[in-house]
Amino acid sequence: MxxxxxxxxxxxxxxxxxxxxxxxxxxxxxxxxxxxxxxxxxxxxxxxxxxxxxxxxxxxxxxxxxRADDIAYLPQQSEIDRSFPISVLDLVAMGLWREIGAFGQVGRKMRGRVEQAIAAVGLRGFESRAIGSLSGGQIQRALFARLLLQDAExxxxxxxxxxxxMKTMADLIGIIERWHGEGxxxxxxxxxxxxxxxxxxxxxxxxxxxxxxxxxxxxxxxxxxxxxxxxxxxxxxxxxxxxxxxx
Amino acid sequence: MIWDLFLAPFADFGFMRRALLGCVAVAVGATPVGVFLMLRRMSLTGDAMSHAILPGAAIGYLVSGLSLGAMTLGGLIAGMVVALGSGFVARFTTLREDASLAALYLISLALGVLIVSTRGSNVDLMHVLFGTVLALDDASLVLLCSFASLSLLVLALIYRPLVLECADPQFLRSVSKLSAATHFTFLMLVVMNLVAGFHALGTLMAVGIMILPAAAARFWAGGIGTLIAAAAAIAFLSSLSGLLLSFHYSLPSGPAIILVAGVIYTLSLFFGPEGGVIAQTLPRRRFET
Structure with missing residues (x-):
């Protein structure tokens, strides 16, 4: 190997x-x-x-x-400004940065992928909520959804x-094992x-x-x-x- | 009655129409920048930079009198020097950015007042400090409108990286190299809008139309888009009412505009539904999905 x-x-x-x-x-x-x-x-x-x-x-x-953008990094939580008025959907969609960059459009297909990622971490229905209204566990779920979209090696x-x-941890471990399964x-x-x-x-x-x-x-x-x-x-x-x- | 109070001043007097247009241009350009300043907890940075513009404008004044071009250029250069200078001091010494900014703007303010008052009259000093919104000429109006348009255009261009730079700077650095460029471009926008505002409202009041509407809007709106819209609306309302007050009661127009914005801010503080005093003391209703 x-x-x-x-x-x-x-x-x-x-x-x-x-x-x-x-x-x-x-x-x-x-x-x-x-x-x-x-x-x-x-x-x-x-x-x-x-x-x-x-x-x-x-x-x-x-x-x-x-390459540099094949690496996805989730730092300790404290670095996000949770009082900033951004929705869960927008935060997660930034995982597409490699594809959309600073100016590209989020098309209908991509939006579908963002919604899939949000559903995969169990946050369906939270798309338009501001990140400030989420619990610590829910924020972590949203950040994992963003990692999913980053599609990193x-x-x-x-x-x-x-x-x-514990429930969030179990779900997120599921996501990690899915990455492991994907190589x-x-x-x-x-x-x-x-x-x-x-x-x-x-x-x-x-x-x-x-x-x-x-x-x-x-x-x-x-x-x-x-x-x-x-x-x-x-x-x-x-x-x-x-x-x-x-x- | 309504005609006399609200419309006649603008219908009868060209200088009032010009003043309104100037104020609207400044409001439209400056409030979105003010919203981001507030969200990045940089409101005081905006304040400091507005004072820092003074010596630049003063040197422009020294060279060619009350000339639009010279004072604009001087203000832009001084603003950039202070913005970059404080960043430099913060990065290469032990002093934090807020302290270095305070030091630089105090020096600038003193220097600016000194330059204007040694060479000019007190009237000139008042012009520079408090603006001449009732005496805007064509060239100034063109300048104000161009700066506002350019500012909106640039903001639209850097919108996504800027939002990310505010919400999750570490993520932006991990996916792109735009972080530093975004921050610098944003500072340029702040300086540009302060210089435009300075022609209308003076160096001391320019930052008011940037920060107060944004701070008031925070009590009414949740998302970034609605925040910007609410702030622009509040700035427009303040400009209109301030100009009318200054017309009917012979008040200095710059301070009148900023004071109206201050009154709206105070009312929002108490009555705003998003975390205002009253909304916070009322029993909360929660809607969980």
Missing amino acids: STSVAFKNLTLGYERLPAVQQLDTEIKQGSLTAIVGPNGAGKSTLLKGLTGSLSPIEGHIEVSNL LVLLDEPFSAID RTVLAVLHDDTTVRSHFPETLMLARELVAHGPTETVLTSENQFRARQMCEACASTPHVCGKSAA
Whole structure:
């Protein structure tokens, strides 16, 4: 199987302080991978590196056969202005950006696809509601609908299930498994071990440096988790080496 | 009665018709920009930039007196310098954008008043600060109408990226490279409309016709389109009533227009159905789908 994403001696960080250090591993094409690790382990930073919004301090990321718009990225929820008066339909339709760009028209066919995506995440009937009137779970459903329309080869999700209800989580996991079935590569930063064990075949454990990467049952062990916490604490006590505190 | 109060001033006096046309042009051009300023929580940025235009207009005045072209050009240049300058300071120093903007506009305002008052009379200073809506000539009207048309056209062009830049900037950056260009174009629109407004209402009042109708409209409308329509309607109503008040009671017209807008804003604050004071205290009825 061809490699989709390769991290080569990758160091990422902010203002020259590394948050991810000397990462050397590969994500297989079509794999469904959970990224886990203690707080401050560099999980979100790694996704930002993949989107290209953060340039490596050292090393590089090899992304084969993918253009920038083949990558879809769902950041943590806080970045959306929910008081902005935009409807669910309009927000979701922006997933078509690759096709419509800044000026293109949303034709009848495309509108049908937008409605299909909204129905697929269980938001039928909410099309004309303002995003400010939605609950956290409903917003997340709308953002998944937008991801569906982005039709990306590589999907990056940062804490997609934080602060949402169980039913929504189950539905959204269904969408992720559908992507996996379609052969897309999915990387998700997650906290909950149970979710990772039951739905994510591969796991990458990070504590600034790589702790372990492989099949979930071999990676998500108590020894590895203990080691990851220790590595992060060690980093926190020597901030001149590792940068941001682990808290 | 109605004729005398509302129509005769415009029917009998050419300067009132010109003033109304000038105000409508400014209202149509500036209110959509004001709505986006408000939605992006940049209302005070608009205020700061309107003051920043003053020294540019003043230098134009210094060079060629009360000349339309020179003062327009000076205002545009000064506005862009301050907009870019504050962005630059915020990016490359530890100072936040609001603080750097405040610093730049205070300097500009002082400089502008100084330049106008050393070279001109107090009357000129009042013209620059409070505008000359009752003395708009043909060239000024053409300028105001062209700026308003251009502003609407550009806004229509950047509408989608601008909405996205406001609602979900991170998503826009992830799908396109237009984020910075959109922000910059939007700032240019703000400056352009402030310079147009300055000819009619003066540098101190120009931002009023941009922000007050938008803030009032927030209490009446939910969507962006309806917000813009409501804001433009409120701006038009304020211009009309303000001009009539200033005609019948010999009030300075710029402040009269802005004060009417202020009254509409205050009424909206209490009676507006979208989150107004009264609507919020009444028991809420919820419609869940």
